[in-house]
Amino acid sequence: xxxxxxxxxxxxxxxxxxxxxxxxxxxxxxxxxxxxxxxxxxxxxxxxxxxxxxxxxxxxxxxxxxxxxxxxxxxxxxxxxxxxxxxxxxxxxxxxxxxxxxxxxxxxxxxxxxxxxxxxxxxxxxxxxxxxxxxxxxxxxxxxxxxxxxxxxxxxxxxxxxxxxxxxx
Amino acid sequence: xxxxxxxxxxxxxxxxxxxxxxxxxxxxxxxxxxxxxxxxxxxxxxxxxxxxxxxxxxxxxxxxxxxxxxxxxxxxxxxxxxxxxxxxxxxxxxxxxx
Numbered sequence: 001x002x003x004x005x006x007x008x009x010x011x012x013x014x015x016x017x018x019x020x021x022x023x024x025x026x027x028x029x030x031x032x033x034x035x036x037x038x039x040x041x042x043x044x045x046x047x048x049x050x051x052x053x054x055x056x057x058x059x060x061x062x063x064x065x066x067x068x069x070x071x072x073x074x075x076x077x078x079x080x081x082x083x084x085x086x087x088x089x090x091x092x093x094x095x096x097x098x099x100x101x102x103x104x105x106x107x108x109x110x111x112x113x114x115x116x117x118x119x120x121x122x123x124x125x126x127x128x129x130x131x132x133x134x135x136x137x138x139x140x141x142x143x144x145x146x147x148x149x150x151x152x153x154x155x156x157x158x159x160x161x162x163x164x165x166x167x168x169x
Numbered sequence: 170x171x172x173x174x175x176x177x178x179x180x181x182x183x184x185x186x187x188x189x190x191x192x193x194x195x196x197x198x199x200x201x202x203x204x205x206x207x208x209x210x211x212x213x214x215x216x217x218x219x220x221x222x223x224x225x226x227x228x229x230x231x232x233x234x235x236x237x238x239x240x241x242x243x244x245x246x247x248x249x250x251x252x253x254x255x256x257x258x259x260x261x262x263x264x265x266x267x
Binding site for chain 2: 028033034035036037042088092
């Protein structure tokens, strides 16, 4: 999109990159039916995972990201899990609305984003931080095989590149 | 890390569920909490497991027991994991709770 002004930059992030170990974490993981504490390592032990960090549920970038992933049927290629600061109740609504096979971690204190170095302190919302939009393809060994982190606000993943990376795991 | 053998289906702030939690904690029994829909008619995940949409409900992988109703569950926990449980099994009574 060409805009006649500069989009807000978020600066470089010191996030895990290809070949590095993805930090493990445990949080309530919300499905369409219930939520329970799960660790990322438990999920990757069962197969590769696409970990999607997104703005709070209801913000348009979250909607756009899931819609694009749904339209590309990414949920048929890899297990997709999201992560945002929204509560489990909001995640349930998101999962219903997006009609996409996804489970979403609830992380209101944004600690997972801190572990991944993808924190975005929100301007105009005192005391609120959330993850930058980011996607990580993590394999069975919990090694990062593909990483993309937004450096502008807003910015969206390169979905073609992401899909190419999915073909490799 | 393996999941605890006991799964507790619960609803946030449900006093009957908290009653069961208190008993599990008292006996140091590890369990995995699954929080379900507040709306009774939408609790199919529980119904598939127990045949009823009522919570609390537990599934005990140690014994194969599935049950609802806090009174029944508390009685079951006392019988199975309480201090006077016949042959209290150390292996199944691991520390923690989650």
